[in-house]
Amino acid sequence: MNIGEVAERAGLPPKTIRYYEDIGLVKPLRDTNGYRAFRESDMHKLAFLGRARALGFSIEDCRNLLALWEDQHRASADVRTIAKDHLAQIETKIADLQAMRDTLSDLVQACAGDDRPDCPILKTLENSA
Amino acid sequence: MNIGEVAERAGLPPKTIRYYEDIGLVKPLRDTNGYRAFRESDMHKLAFLGRARALGFSIEDCRNLLALWEDQHRASADVRTIAKDHLAQIETKIADLQAMRDTLSDLVQACAGDDRPDCPILKTLENSA
DNA sequence: TCTTGACATTCCAGTGGCTGGAACCCCCAT
């Protein structure tokens, strides 16, 4: 399988796949012409990576998840720990963003948004958020 | 005022302040010894930047907000537009993260997290999220 | 057979917003 087909099937850009090879996440074979030759197993790995990335896991998390996936003797606790930590980070990020949203939403609400210069948004940034 | 004091007062690391000068957000004077000499107005700009950044505005947004702040003849509509666009982006990000959180939370819930290898998290990443 | 066009390759540089570190300079108190 060439990179184009894999990209199509895994739903990842070719550039990303080359990058994943660069950093050692996949190790496709090579044809005599120098083209990457992906096996089905490479494809599955890439699809796995795509899904893990879509859930927001870092590349390093993905690397660990991939290793656990391939380890028949893994403990599900190890997987769960990674996921739980990541979940906690996401919760934190959501809370941060919600705080920003609340403040911003109030400010946007309070601003007339006309051609006059008076602006509670700037006033807030000026004085203290 | 030296950079240390400004950093303290504006609540920004010296490195960040130097960076902001690098990209033209502030233009402190220089003492004869080469040290940056910040005026009160520089300090206020930096505090403004700190607050805008804390609300998640990009550096480019900050640059524009700063320009509007200093423009006596600005229209509040211009400020509001920037804030509204940013708010929309935050809403999108929150929604994305919430979707991740929901999926992850279900998965973490479903995973026994013991020493056995069976793991619904890996199974989901394997098959389709 | 030649050409065309869609694929593939490598390598370098840039994104955003800092941050760490090295190597050096300056000022004040002892």
Added chain:
DNA sequence: ATGGGGGTTCCAGCCACTGGAATGTCAAGA
């Protein structure tokens, strides 16, 4: 004179790609 705590510059690295240039390869059609 010395030591320590400032300050300075510049270069490199973070994360996860992404764009682009220069080049090579392959299959199909004139």
